[in-house]
Amino acid sequence: MKNLNESTKIELWIATALIVIIFIFSTIQAVSIHNFPASIPYQPNYWLNTLFRYIIVATCYFLLALFVKPELKKKDTRPSNAIFFVYILIQVCVFANLIDHYLLILLSVKMIANYFSRDMENKKNQLHSDVTVLLAISMFLQACSVLLNNPIVFRAAFSFILPIAIANYAILVFAVIPNLIHKKYRILKFIGYSLLTTILSLGILVLLFSIFDSINNGNVIELLMGINPPIQLFLVPIFAWNIYKSRNRKNIEEIATLKTELGKSDATLNFLKSQINPHFLFNALNTLYGTALQENAERTSEGIQKLGDMMRFMLQENLEDKISLSRDVEYLKNYIDLQKLRTSVSTDITIETQIEEQLNELQIAPMLLIPFVENAFKHGISLQYPSHIKITLQNSSDTLYFDVYNSIHLKSINDPEKFKSGIGLQNVKQRLALLYPEKHELIIRENAKEFFIHLTLQL
Template sequence: MRVSSSYILAFFHAIVWAAILFFPFFIADPDTGYAIGAVPGAFFTLAGLIHLGIFYVNAYYFFPKFFNRRTWWLYVLLSILLVGVSLVLKTILLHSWFSETLVTPVANRIIFAPSFGIYVISIVYRKILDTIRRERLQKEERAEQLATELKFLRSQINPHFLFNTLTNLVSLARKKSELLEPALIQLSDLMRYMLYDTQGKRVPLLKEITYLRNYIGLQQLRFGEHIDVSATIELSPDMEEQSLIEPMLLIPFVENAFKHGTSHLEHPEIVIHLTGQQGQLVFRVSNRIAPSSAETSKDRNSGIGLANVKKRLDLLYGNAYRLDIGQQNGWYEVTLKLTLS
């Protein structure tokens, strides 16, 4: 059961004030009435109750309510009144109940100076408390903004994916292929994952791999023997079962490979390699590319998926990832190295 921070703070206050109020009874001699110097222990405890009043009245009412540009002057007056009342109460207490106390300059400092000290401490405490709360609110706002942005980025993935997949199914329908039915079943599995399993922050790596395999299978149903697809997945058992990953993080690289690695080529070829152990994931996707003269036919939206995933990587993984993209000897290759939780 998680203990609220407010209960922890209240417990801390109770411990501190108990130590202050009963301080004389811990360190002084009972034969002297638990006196600290010339000040009786009982007076020290009663005065501590006055200090407690100064602390909480100023820290939780006067300072937060009146310390601002409009009412700062009122705060100053109330502070003077608060400290002044405490000094008067101590004087009345001293003369009424502890008249036998020998008042000396040292005793005066022990009796009256703490009112000023506690007042200053209450201001420092209030400012620290306000700073902590302000930072917590800023952190919550940043987290909410991050969650909103990630939700928006995920929502961008769905129509982009559906646009490509429905194009694939239209192609099968035109051919009146018997592969259309299994393709629709695979699509329903993919949609179930997208709609229900990606609502949380992260998903088990095994689910993301299953989604990846279904997508590759769907594409292979469309292209058949017209494209050579090689997919290798080598993960340690503990990583596959225990590691978590941002959902739909790997698929844009594969989408990009199928989209641009299957046109203007006589023998399209895509190689997908996923390895991982001890929390380190390496995902490499390579596809043959057409000569540069043919690349002018790419549509303007070709970079949506990769731009999206780069932004998500920056937001969620910071320095825990490395993304390398390049092309060489007629191959376009993307390599993602990622540290998983």
């Protein structure tokens, strides 16, 4: 109780007091109906049975308040499926006539309050929220049908058929339809599933009628067995299909918009590529390379050759979904060698690499590793202060281990890059999450003098 907020404490005290008052009122009313001397032998059993029933109600309410409500209010995480066991417990107690109908209304109101207090931004609680509100309405109708003395067929329908319909709806919306929506013959498969659930629901009804002997009128049972098939075969599937379509209409529109924008981007990219003739660029680089060799400019010719290899990679292999790890590592080495040419004039800059030769046939998404190296050279190299970079790449079986250490230097106040993050780091995090979900580990550490990343990737 110490960890509960004040509003929850007040609610629990009020609910407890209400249950106790109804308990006292019902026992006084029951005793007053009977002749007192005649009721004396009956009193001990009556008190124990009544007390047990109200303890059950109090337990159900406390579970709804202290367990179900916090689970539905979770942010960005899926609520526990134990919520459904709480609902099953309540429904079994209703079937067994252990919950007073006034208190059943109290429990249904609490469930509706839990529904409206849930985290509406969390889409992972949609299943639990739907079952909560539908079951609350079902329980409310059950209680009202008894209190209004409705015909027994209505009371039995609310007690037996409606909970089965709710379970059928939940399975359809959250399991069956999402799996069928993009498959062939989905309508036929959907109809087949509806027929199967209708047959199963009839079997469940027969079982419930045999266990809970609250309905002993054969005509009522036959009527319910006739009402159930149209509900499970037509009403519930149609309702579930419309709910699923309406909820996903916005997502479908967003996907269509994204595809349109992606098509425009691809068209723009292809146009830009057509404006830059790769053959002209490669021919120009070959000319410069030959000129550098004639002038004995070895470092210049080496740099031009590596730049040409990098451009060829960018224009050709970078467009693939997966490329060989050896090719990606080759691009990485070319980039590092070019940077070494730039920094070789300074003796205070140390660049150390330990990159294993990739002799296996592993595949990797292109350009995943290079942003970390680009970031290291961008922020870790200074021509005025001692600097160091260490790059390590190893692989064991199908797992890649990639480490990058680099020194950090304070930026000048006028440096436009002072408050900017690393090159492509956010982008590569997103790509890793999309391309290698639960198959990578990225650790980034930073102190006053050094920046470090460690990437473990299952290829």
